[in-house]
């Protein structure tokens with residue numbers, strides 16, 4: 001049975017060497033929601049996402065992800081979610097097609113070859129399939145990584161700055177794809193530093209120094225001013241109180 | 244959602260295929276895998292000498308006269324021979340030699356004392372396992388002197404005439420398995436084990452640390468993988484590399500060094516598989532313990548050095564102090580050296596080497612278990 005909230009976690013906390021990097025964060029996301037995850041560099045976005053898919057053990061917190069216990073059932077969460085890392089983490093000494101094939105095998109996809117072909121088609125890289133991933137430009141690497149983390153048709157996407165370094169046309173294509181998939185029930189948590197992307201999200205979560213400061217629809221968050229103004233003001237306020 | 248919660252062969256295969264492709268594209272490592280055996284072959288083409296004592300010796304005594312006892316007493320006093328077993332017949336002694344339990348078999352024939360007193364020059368037979376000539380050479384030389392002087396005290400007074408001129412007894416030495424005492428016969432087969440220990444452990448030691456350093460570990464961990472799948476997936480492709488090295492050294496042994504190959508090559512190749520796996524497994528365990536590639540390389544050296552020094556490759560095993568022999572017994576290389584020499588030079592069959600197989604298997608199993616236990620499934 002589909003749970004009401006795809007992500008429903010409370011008090012998520014991570015401490016590195018005595019430094020609290022994520023501080024008691026709560027987050028709820030409905031099925032089919034696209035949530036923009038914003039915050040200055042080093043605010044704990046990557047750390048929070050890693051805790052959701054079991055790559056880091058939380059030092060505190062509980063809840064569920066895809067209906068599975070976020071602490072104890074990370075295996076099941078991994079199987080049904082796609083995580084795109086901030087740093088390119090596919091194999092640079094494998095070709096585009098080999099990387100996709102590897103992921104398809106790891107998820108034991110039934111129609112493996114067809115899935116790989118479909119991903120290549122979506123990427124528009126079918127004719128460069130035999131090029132080494134390491135030889136791709138930064139933006140193309142991002143697109144390959146995105147295609148790879150969606151190949152097993154996950155129900156939840158955790159995307160860590162998926163469009164960093166990607167050109168405007170490809171970014172629009174990416175957001176169009178995400179929107180279509182979300183309409184079909186895919187839930188997406190996506191971190192970004194771009195305001196034009198934030199506006200396209202259903203909800204926004206703004207985090208600074210590990211604390212969730214604002215959570216709401218873009219309209220709620222922006223109020224009378226622009227999102228950018230709000231975030232710069234938030235950043236200034238937080239810096240004042242921390243320094 | 245099949246294969247998700249148990250060990251999955253398709254996922255294991257996915258990693259094997261991936262590792263294969265990466266290995267093929269990594270020219271430098273591939274060159275090293277072939278280059279290291281070649282360099283070692285050149286470096287160790289010569290021998291290293293020493294003077295081992297207390298070599299395990301079996302005795303077959305068919306005469307219990309006082310003169311026979313004198314000879315044995317002098318042999319023992321020389322420090323070279325430790326009589327660990329008395330055998331009832333020749334066949335039993337031969338078996339002990341073949342399995343390597345003893346280095347020598349001394350036979351005192353029936354009527355030894357009587358013939359000696361009559362001046363009939365009885366034969367004292369010494370059969371030696373000469374696969375490692377450095378280990379037996381000095382002991383044999385010492386025995387030649389013993390044979391001449393052992394009976395000095397017994398043959399006094401009226402018997403003194405027996406001592407005049409020639410030796411009172413005839414010493415017959417049968418160096419078995421390597422009659423000419425060619426050290427390369429010993430070194431070159433041993434090199435097979437040394438090269439495998441070094442390169443196999445090294446290559447897998449880098450396997451997981453490399454994924455961590457390149458950042459690909461984050462992606463691998465975010466997929467539904469089991470530790471055993473990752474570890475085995477990284478071990479299996481390199482078994483082939485190990486066999487390429489074995490082939491190279493066997494070829495050099497045959498063509499350049501003319502090492503005799505008495506036993507079954509099939510048997511040797513089968514056991515080599517186990518030994519290769521043991522070393523790959525210890526490497527992968529280092530890989531799970533090390534924080535970075537440099538640490539992994541250092542750990543490999545900490546494993547490689549004692550293997551090289553205490554396995555009987557550098558120094559004759561029986562010549563080492565007891566504690567060193569004890570450490571040596573724990574290392575897979577020690578047992579593999581006995582197997583390689585046993586099969587190639589002595590023509591050992593499965594029965595003779597089985598005692599050396601299980602320690603290697605146990606070592607491999609332990610290494611895999613520790614590796615699986617230590618494999619970190621998070622980035623913490």
Ligand SMILES: Nc1ncnc2c1ncn2[C@@H]1O[C@H](COP(=O)(O)OP(=O)(O)OP(=O)(O)O)[C@@H](O)[C@H]1O
Nearest residue numbers: 016017021039040041042043044045046047048086
């Ligand atoms: N493995 C780690 N060990 C120690 N500290 C860490 C570790 N990973 C992250 N940190 C620290 O945690 C803090 C948050 O890092 P995180 O990567 O989550 O930030 P972020 O919001 O993703 O930043 P960015 O926008 O630059 O990607 C940083 O101060 C970082 O130095």
Ligand SMILES: [Mg+2]
Nearest residue numbers: 045046086160
């Ligand atoms: Mg980040």
